[in-house]
Amino acid sequence: MIQATFETDWDYWNSLHADAPRYQAEKERVAAEVLARLEAHYPGLAAQVEVTDVVTPYTTWRYTLNRRGAYEGWLPTPEVITTTIPRTLPGLADFYMAGQWVIPGGGVPTCLNSGRDVVRILCRRDGRPFVTSRPR
Ligand SMILES: Cc1cc2nc3c(=O)[nH]c(=O)nc-3n(C[C@H](O)[C@H](O)[C@H](O)COP(=O)(O)OP(=O)(O)OC[C@H]3O[C@@H](n4cnc5c(N)ncnc54)[C@H](O)[C@@H]3O)c2cc1C
Known part of the structure; x- marks a missing residue:
């Protein structure tokens, strides 16, 4: 191919x-x-x-x-790469964003990481430890 x-x-x-x-x-x-x-x-x-x-x-x-x-998210310019994009929206409770528009550059690995970030945010909100395990 x-x-x-x-x-x-x-x-x-x-x-x-x-x-x-x-x-x-x-x-x-x-x-x-x-x-x-x-x-x-x-x-x-x-x-x-x-x-x-x-x-x-x-x-x-x-x-x-x-x-x-667009085939990926924000163009990773020096300015954008150092910007943290919020994962929530004001006035919208229990709504969390993951994906290429909340991580400069996008791409599959960074999108997966942003999903992990949301789980961390939820754990912190609920007072639970964030733990991971390896798939068997
Ligand atoms: C041709 C091409 C090649 C690529 N190659 C690579 C590569 O080799 N490596 C790499 O890391 N990345 C690559 N990418 C980029 C990567 O695919 C994206 O960054 C990644 O898939 C974005 O994931 P996401 O979950 O944010 O969005 P998406 O994967 O775009 O998922 C968004 C989903 O939401 C749905 N949706 C949108 N609006 C609505 C709505 N209003 N209601 C309901 N559903 C809606 C869409 O249908 C879609 O299924 C490529 C992209 C393209 C287009």
Whole structure:
């Protein structure tokens, strides 16, 4: 399997999506161009392709509802990386947040850690020790 990832623009794909045939044609054009460029490095590759799947920011939005099709949370700039994002919302009792929007950068490992953080917060709230055990 080969995965090719590129920076691209939400507004472009989001508005293009309104025109289904053009959206589809553009995805096919991008796939063909990527394959042509890879072919230069791996001669014969194009003849071996069985399946191609093109994902746009619109696709990510459709599956996750992430703002503007973001594939991770906040961009980890020096300013953001040192910021602690609250896990609760004022006026909303018993509500705790976990996931890529409460940890700069996001990604699966940090999201898992943010779930652990919420358990720690709950333990502290309930006066219980936070303990972990290894799965057997
Ligand atoms: C193409 C791609 C490749 C990636 N590769 C990697 C990688 O290699 N390594 C890595 O660590 N991370 C990777 N990531 C990032 C990682 O997938 C995310 O950071 C992580 O999944 C975010 O977890 P989350 O629980 O915060 O949100 P999500 O996994 O987005 O879960 C949010 C869930 O909430 C649901 N939802 C949204 N709004 C509502 C609503 N109003 N009502 C009900 N449900 C709702 C969504 O449908 C979704 O199921 C990748 C992401 C993408 C898109």
